[in-house]
Amino acid sequence: MSPADDYSVLASSPAAAAILTALVTSGPQSRVSLARKLGLSSAAVTKSARPLIDAGYLSELDATERTGPGAGRPASPLTVRADREFFLGVKLTGDELIGVVCDLTAKIRAVSHRPLRSSAVVDVLAEITAMTGELLDGPGNYRERTRRLGLAVSGDVDRASGLVRYSPFLRWRNVLLGKLAAAATGLVVTVENDVKALTTAEHWFGEGAGADSFALVTVGQGIGCGLVVNGRPVSGSHGVAGEIGHISVDAAGPQCHCGSRGCVEAIAGTSYIVAAAGTSTIDEAVAQARAGDPRVTAVFARAGEAIGLGIAAVANLVGPAHIVVSGEGLSAYDLFEPHIRSGFERQAFGAAADCPLSIRPLPFEEWARGAAAVSIQSRLVPLA
Amino acid sequence: MSPADDYSVLASSPAAAAILTALVTSGPQSRVSLARKLGLSSAAVTKSARPLIDAGYLSELDATERTGPGAGRPASPLTVRADREFFLGVKLTGDELIGVVCDLTAKIRAVSHRPLRSSAVVDVLAEITAMTGELLDGPGNYRERTRRLGLAVSGDVDRASGLVRYSPFLRWRNVLLGKLAAAATGLVVTVENDVKALTTAEHWFGEGAGADSFALVTVGQGIGCGLVVNGRPVSGSHGVAGEIGHISVDAAGPQCHCGSRGCVEAIAGTSYIVAAAGTSTIDEAVAQARAGDPRVTAVFARAGEAIGLGIAAVANLVGPAHIVVSGEGLSAYDLFEPHIRSGFERQAFGAAADCPLSIRPLPFEEWARGAAAVSIQSRLVPLA
Structure with missing residues (x-):
């Protein structure tokens, strides 16, 4: 079957696309469970899954491949053929x-x-x-x-x-x-x-999979934030959303390229860290901090603290189920992490502090x- | 018809509830327009509207009552009987x-x-x-x-x-x-x-009606924020959302009752204004500021600025279509308004500054x- 034929399998049926999406993002499931989740009849699921099976996108797991509880009656869960x-x-x-x-x-x-x-x-x-x-x-x-x-x-x-x-x-x-x-x-x-x-990758395939709300904060040259609220990405009515880097956390803080001062990005963005550390590259700043230079260590501490305050603003305003902090800047995450957490914990209001933070480096891949x-x-x- | 009977009209039919909701929140509409908006067939709208008409919740506007463009073919728009x-x-x-x-x-x-x-x-x-x-x-x-x-x-x-x-x-x-x-x-x-x-009142019946995203900021003893994002209220996965009052905007700012410092509420909440003004009531502080006392005027200016920075954080993060700023604290809104706007404009990032702000007092009613x-x-x- 040619790619053009494959495409028509999905384009002709919203139900087929919904079934494949559910299986791609949430793993193998029975037709009954898919029907319940998607608000379709079991007959509709069976009918719409057929062309996907014929085109090689789905296959049926047989009884011996099934695991987990509640697998009493044979129900032939559907699974995605990932290499299709x-x-x-x-x-x-x-x-x-x-x-x-x-x-x-x-x-x-x-x-x-x-x-x-x-x-x-x-x-x-x-x-x-x-x-x-x-x-x-x-x-x-x-x-x-x-x-x-x-x-x-x-x-x-x-x-x-x-x-x-x-x-x-x-x-x-x-x-x-x-x-x-x-x-x-x-x-x-x-x-x-x-x-x-x-x-999108985290919300569909990663730690945020299936969450009704979720935030991903990226640390590097810029400080960015992707948000999912009420099950959908937040894109901003005026084309701007997730600009955690331009929350002002310090009225007397450094001048930011955006024209304001004390923005998270003006304290924690890579080029601001390099400038504050007085080094010529971020790698040099990281090396000096790891060697114990107290002045450069304090630059990273202040940067981590500012990121933590920005993350607390996200938690206080929209209350995501889970926040992932990542980005190439976190290759030095040992220098940031405790300060991100202390800034967050100090500023998160009441139960907002219950929001789990995953802080981890992120390879460019x-x-x-x-x-x-x-x-x-x-x-x-x-x-x- | 007794109230118990009325209730059954809605309880027995999700379509009837959806029709009444659409008419309550968006005004008179034809059955065709309702069908399109609700994803129902025209026949389903006609069938579900019947018991609502019989129970006195809806009536049909006749041709002479209709106004506005596109009223060519007679279509008998439905309207809510508000006093039902x-x-x-x-x-x-x-x-x-x-x-x-x-x-x-x-x-x-x-x-x-x-x-x-x-x-x-x-x-x-x-x-x-x-x-x-x-x-x-x-x-x-x-x-x-x-x-x-x-x-x-x-x-x-x-x-x-x-x-x-x-x-x-x-x-x-x-x-x-x-x-x-x-x-x-x-x-x-x-x-x-x-x-x-x-x-809810603003989102269903006020300036936010029909908006996919919307924020209401309330200024008074506390500084609060109600948010609608992706068409639904934001309630927070951990039970906290809209806590704009506990965004920290000034690292060296006053101690807040939440345990942190420099929170919007610790600069702009009524009791903090009274304390900073050195008066015994907010009315006294307002009177002194209106009489031109520069020290007390500066207290209101700083409070307005802090509110503006908090609102900019909302705009930068979630990009609401529209923000309403209100609350009993804005009975003195002439003292706040220019400073709310200048704080917002300085900190709103790029096109986030396009978000319209309505700043108005709010009677307790x-x-x-x-x-x-x-x-x-x-x-x-x-x-x-």
Whole structure:
């Protein structure tokens, strides 16, 4: 069956897309359980699952494969065939592309890195094309089952049109990246803001899976936040949401690039840490702090504290079920973690302090996986 | 038809409840438009509307009553008969009850005030019973068509069980107010946190009507915030949400009762303003500021600025379509308003500054209307 035929399986039936989405995000389930969860009749689930089984997206687990309690009556749970379709994900930074191939359940199957010597649009497109070719034609034979590419870019991105309105690290304004990359690669392309992409990956496939509310805070050059509230991502009525980096936590704090002062980002963003530490790179600042330099240690402590206050603001305002703190800045998370926690605990109001924080470093591959997760999502929920 | 019969009209049909809710919150509409909005067939709308018309909840507008564009073909829009059912709403403060009678569209029909000389539960219940009797048996003859009472209380309230877990101004802990008031008055009682009740009134019947996201910030003894995100109220996975008063905006700011420092509430809450102004009441502080005392004027300026920074945090994080700032503290809103706006504008990030702010005083009757709005909501959406 050709990819075009596969596509029609989902496009012709919202119920089929809903079934596949539920199985992709929540694992194997019986038809009865799917029917209950999706508000469909069992007959409708059986009918809609049939073409997915025929097209190779789903299979039935037989009795011997089933585990867990309540498996009394034989009910043939449905499960996703993860290798039925693959998805490319590429994260663009100012000086590097990081690419992955993921399967339908967002498991990383292959990884590639490529330096970016120029951020001119034409050069970046050439590198994306070379990278996707390398990944698809390398070991694993992914080309045949891959039609889609997700791109993740920091900055102001309009996912619906694939437009990068503004990306400071690439120095881009109004680049129609989706259309250009589709023409260059021949793939169906989705473009998303990198923090939103990572939030999608965590909400669909990670620690936030199935949560009605969830926050992902990213620490690095910028301090960002992806939010899920009432079961759906928060995108902001005026195009701005999740800007935890521009909560002011110190009236007398340092000047921020946004024009205000004392913002979380002006205390904890990588370039502000480097400036406050008086070093030339963040690695140098980390090394000095680890060597016990009290002045530089205090810079990281203050940064962690500011992040903790920002996270407490998120918990106090929207009360997520769970908050994940991550990002490339947390490669030095041993320097931040206790101060993030103490700032959070001091400022979280009442039961908001019960919100669990997961603080962990995040390899750049995870950002690329986020891009692939958005591509999977756009495959399964065309309107998302 | 008796009230019991009326109730069955809605209880037996989710579609009937959905139709009445849409008409109550969005005004007269044709059956076709209702069908489109609710995802029902026109036949289903016609069938479900019939018993509501028979029971006197809906009527048909005839052609001469219709206004507005697109009224070409006769389509008999449906409209709510607002006086078909009335709802009592009572706001409890530490020293006063404020009560209203509202119609089905939350329009206030009657108002009553009653001092509370004691906040002992038994005394408050006696006053609630006296007030509801007075309102129902006074002019307007409301008793016959009133079965429901909403109560609004500041503090930690569990709406589902009618339990007031903690209310500082009443000095109550774990009072089963819903059950006690139902027994005392013979009415169906809903209890809700006062800020959430006011947010419901604004979201269903006020400036936030129909908005996918919306925030209401209340300024007074406490600084609170009701939030609607992705079309639904935000309640917080750990029971805390909307605590804008405990966002820290000044690392060197005054000690807050929550244990932290520099919280919005520790700068802008009524008792902190009185303390900083060195007066004995808020009215005295307002009078001194209006008389031009520069020290007291600066106290209000700093308070307004802190509120503005807190509101900017809301806009930066969740991006509401619209923010209303209100509350009894804004009886002096001329002293606050320019500083709220300047704090907000300085800290709102990029397009977040486009979020419109409505800053206006709020009579106490509006809080009581919020309580009635929650009662209307619980009538129409039993699971809300």
